[in-house]
Amino acid sequence: MRLQVAVVVLAIFLGLLYTVDKPDDNINLGDRPKYDVTDLKTPKLGEFGYNLFMKAANTWPLGKFILSKIKKDSDFGVVEKMAAKLTNLPLFVPTLNPTPDDLSLAAATKTDLSTFLKNTPNYPRESRGENNFRFVSVEDIMEAYQSSKYSPMDLVREIFGAAKKSNEGQKAINTIIRINETDALKQAEASWERIKSGKPISALDGIPVIIKENVDVAGYPTSHGTNGRIVGREPVRFDAPMIERLRKTGAIVLGKSNMKEYAVLPLGINSFWGDARNPYNYHHETGGSSSGSAGAVAAGLVPLAVGTDGGGSIRIPASLCGIVGLKPTHGRIAGSFTTVAVAGPMTATVKENAALYLALAGADARDPYSVYQPTPHLHGFNDISDLKGVKIGVYKQYFNHGSDEAVQAAQAAVDALAARGAEIVDIEIAHLQVLDRAHKITIMSEFANTVHPVWLESYSELSMDTHAPILLGRSFAAKEYIAAQKLRRFLLQEWDSLFESSVDVIITPTTAIASPTISHVVDTTIVSQLMRFITASNFLGMPSITVPVGYTNDTHLPLGVQIIARHWQEHKLFRLANAIEQAMLSRGVPQKPEIFFDIRPKQK
Numbered sequence: 001m002r003l004q005v006a007v008v009v010l011a012i013f014l015g016l017l018y019t020v021d022k023p024d025d026n027i028n029l030g031d032r033p034k035y036d037v038t039d040l041k042t043p044k045l046g047e048f049g050y051n052l053f054m055k056a057a058n059t060w061p062l063g064k065f066i067l068s069k070i071k072k073d074s075d076f077g078v079v080e081k082m083a084a085k086l087t088n089l090p091l092f093v094p095t096l097n098p099t100p101d102d103l104s105l106a107a108a109t110k111t112d113l114s115t116f117l118k119n120t121p122n123y124p125r126e127s128r129g130e131n132n133f134r135f136v137s138v139e140d141i142m143e144a145y146q147s148s149k150y151s152p153m154d155l156v157r158e159i160f161g162a163a164k165k166s167n168e169g170q171k172a173i174n175t176i177i178r179i180n181e182t183d184a185l186k187q188a189e190a191s192w193e194r195i196k197s198g199k200p201i202s203a204l205d206g207i208p209v210i211i212k213e214n215v216d217v218a219g220y221p222t223s224h225g226t227n228g229r230i231v232g233r234e235p236v237r238f239d240a241p242m243i244e245r246l247r248k249t250g251a252i253v254l255g256k257s258n259m260k261e262y263a264v265l266p267l268g269i270n271s272f273w274g275d276a277r278n279p280y281n282y283h284h285e286t287g288g289s290s291s292g293s294a295g296a297v298a299a300g301l302v303p304l305a306v307g308t309d310g311g312g313s314i315r316i317p318a319s320l321c322g323i324v325g326l327k328p329t330h331g332r333i334a335g336s337f338t339t340v341a342v343a344g345p346m347t348a349t350v351k352e353n354a355a356l357y358l359a360l361a362g363a364d365a366r367d368p369y370s371v372y373q374p375t376p377h378l379h380g381f382n383d384i385s386d387l388k389g390v391k392i393g394v395y396k397q398y399f400n401h402g403s404d405e406a407v408q409a410a411q412a413a414v415d416a417l418a419a420r421g422a423e424i425v426d427i428e429i430a431h432l433q434v435l436d437r438a439h440k441i442t443i444m445s446e447f448a449n450t451v452h453p454v455w456l457e458s459y460s461e462l463s464m465d466t467h468a469p470i471l472l473g474r475s476f477a478a479k480e481y482i483a484a485q486k487l488r489r490f491l492l493q494e495w496d497s498l499f500e501s502s503v504d505v506i507i508t509p510t511t512a513i514a515s516p517t518i519s520h521v522v523d524t525t526i527v528s529q530l531m532r533f534i535t536a537s538n539f540l541g542m543p544s545i546t547v548p549v550g551y552t553n554d555t556h557l558p559l560g561v562q563i564i565a566r567h568w569q570e571h572k573l574f575r576l577a578n579a580i581e582q583a584m585l586s587r588g589v590p591q592k593p594e595i596f597f598d599i600r601p602k603q604k
Contacts, residue, residue: 033430035397039528040074050521054467058459067475076480079438082431083483090485093339094330094492094541096567098374106374109571113249113358117142117203120382122351123582124590133592135348136600138207138303138355144600145195145206152188152195152206154601156252159208160184162301162597163255167274171282173595174274175295176210176302178220179255184208187252194250204359205250209304212293213256214263215343216240225259225289227272230454230461241334241364242306242343249359257292257305261462262451263341264469265289265522266316266530271463275518278321279593280557284515287317287530293346294321300597303348304356310341311443312534315546318346319510319560322548322590324353324577329567330541332373334364338446340439340538348590350547350577354378357570379571384579388421392576393503395429401532402512409550409559410509416583417507417576425503432536435491438484439539445481448473465522492540499566505576508533510546510560537564545573547580548589556591 045053057063071077098106117138124134144150163176191206200206211217214224216236223232243253258276260267268276268291276291278284279299286295290307294317297305307314309327318325326344330336333343345356361376394414400407418424448455448470454462455470462470498506512529537544546560561580565572581589 033428036433037398037401037436037532038433040524045521047521051464054464054471057471058467063471064475067471070472071475074437075433076437076441078434079441079487080480080483082434083486086486086490088486088489090482091489091492092485093369094488094539095369096492096496096541097372098568102374102568105379106377109377109379111358111377111379113355114203116358116378116381117351117355120351122349123578123585124349133590135590136300136303136598137349138204138352140600141207141303142203150601152191152252153185155206155599156184156188156208156254158599158601159254159301162599166299166301166595166597171277171595172274173277173279173282173295173299174258174270175276175286175292175299177213177256177258177273177292180219183219184252184254191250191252201248201250202359204355206252207304208252208254208302209246209306209356210254210257210293210296210302211243211306212290212308213259214308214337215243215306217243217253217256220256224263225261225270225273227461230457240343241366242360245362246306246359251304251359254302257290257296259291260289261466262447263289263308263310263313264447264466266312266527266534267291267522268295268317269465269518269520271520277518278515278557279595280322281515281555281594283517284555284557285320285518287320287511287515289313290317290325290346294318294323294325297321297323297346297348298593299595300593300599302599304352305346306343306356306360307346308337308341308343309538310338311439311538312531313341314344314346315510315534315544315560315562316530319546319548319562320515320558322551322558322560322593323348324350324545324547324581326353326357326545326570326573327537327543328357328361328570329373329543331367331369332376332543332568332570333360334362334367334370336367336369338443338450340443340446350574350581353545353577354381354574357574374568377571378574380575381571381578384420384575384582386421387417387576387579390417390422390576391425391503392417392422393425393427393498393506395427395506398429398432398533399508402509402529403514405550405552406509406512406514406559410507410561412587413547413549413561413580413584414507416580420579427498427502427506429498430494431491434487435539436531436535438487438491439535441476441480441484442488442539444469444473445476446473465520468522488539495536495540495542496566504565504572506564508562508564510562514552514555514557514559533562542567543570543573545577547577547584549580549584550587550589551591
C-alpha cells in the first residue's frame, strides 16, 4: 500500500513538472512564417523513477490526468486550434499524383539496374580519400564472383561467422538477430549456378541483403523487435511486396536485423535482443528504429540493408552510423506500413543506395497508393560536375538549429554544391512546430491502434520505454487525429507550392546532434534533437535522403546532411547526394569504424 501511495505522489509531482516552451497560440495563416520549433522538456529521471512514472501513467484515473498534463504542456492542442481555421477536408494518406513532367521524364529515362551498377563510378571505391578506407562494395563482390575468387556460398559462410562474432563478447553490437543459414546457402547456391553459367538475373545476383525485423520475409517470424511471445510466434508464409521484388534480382535475403521494439523511438535500445551499438563508438547509439540495418552496414557485415521510416527510422540511424539512407516517396515502394511509414534502402554508398532503390521500388496492385507512379529512374545521376540551374532551399534559422558540429558539417555539403554551380535560395517555412505535433499525433495514434491487441493481451511483455508512446497514442481522440489530417492536406499544399515555385530541393542537417550515449531512460530532449529535421518527409510523404558529411572532433561520431525533394523526384536526391559524396572524400569521409568486419573470404 505504501508503495502504491508513493507511486501516486511521485507521479503527480513529476506530471506537474512536465513543461515545454510553447509556441504562440495566435495562429494566423497569412502571417509571415515565424520560426517556432522547440524541444519537449521532461524531468530527468533515473530508470527506477521512469518505471514508476510509466506505471502511474497506466493507472486510472491518475493516468488520464498525467497524459492530459503531458499533452497540454507539449502543446498538442495547437493542432486542433489551427485545424479549426481550415476549411479543407482531411488527407489521410500523403500522396500526390505525379506531374506531367514527372511522367514524361520517367518515360524518356530508362534506368536498367545492371547497366547502372556496371557503368556508374562508385567514388568511394575509385578514390579512398585521405583515410585509405572504403567499405566492401557490391562491385568488389561482383568482380570476385566473375573471377571465381570466391563464391556466394563462401561469402555467406563468412558472414555467418562475422555476424555471430559481432554478437559476442564485451563489444557485442547486436545488429543481426536472425539468419536461416540453410536457406541463405540454398539461395547462394542458386545464384552461383546462374553466375557460372553466365546468366545472372541482375548485377545484384548473389549479393547479401539484411532486412529489418518488422518486414515480412517468408520463413522468418515478424516480431517487430519484441520477445516473440505475443507476436511473431510463427514464421510468416509470404514475403512483403518489396522482398518479392528484391528476390527477382537474385539478391540473397540473408536474414533479419535488430530494431527498436515496435519502431516507437528513434533509438537502438532493445531489452530483449540487446541494444544495437554504434560501430563507430560502442557506447553510443546507432539510432533507430532501423538500428540493426544501419549498424550491420556500418560494421561491414553486409553491403545492403532494408529499413523502414515513419519518423526518421532510416535516416536517423543511417546518419548516426555514417551511411546512406533513403526515405522514398510514400507509395514508391509498395507495402507502406502506416500513413507515415515506408520501407527504403540503407547502404554504404550513394550508388549502392540507388541500385537497391531500383530493386525495391515500383507499382504493385496490392498497394493502391503505389499504383499510379512514374517508373523509378536515376536521371542525371552522373551529372555532378556542373549543377547550374539547380535551386537548393535553405531555411537558415531551421538549418542552424543544431550543434555547431552538426551544422558546420551540413554547411560543408551546401558549400560543395554551391561550388559546383548550384544556386542556394534563402527560404522560410511556416508552421514547423504544428507540423511536428500533427505528425506525433498521427504516428502515435496509428502505432497504438496497431499494438492494441498486444496491449490488451499482455502489456507487461513490452519494455517500459515502449509504454509512453502507446499510452499517449491511446489518449488521442478521433477529433485530434482528424485535425492532424486536415493540417496534413494544408501543409502538403504549402510545401508542394514551395517546390513548384522556388526550389528543387530543401537541405538541412539530418540530425541536430551526433549520436548520444546509450540509455534506457528516454530523454525527450534528445529525441527531439534527433527528429528535429525529420518529420515533414514522413507526414507529407516527400522523399528524402541522408549522406555522411563528417565526424565529431572528439568522439569521431558520424554526421549527416539531409536533402528533401518533391514527390516522385528521388532522382534529384540521388544526383545531389552523389555530388556530396564525391566532394566529401577530400574531407576524410568515410572513416573506418572502431568495430569493422571485412567479410571478403580469403582467396582460395
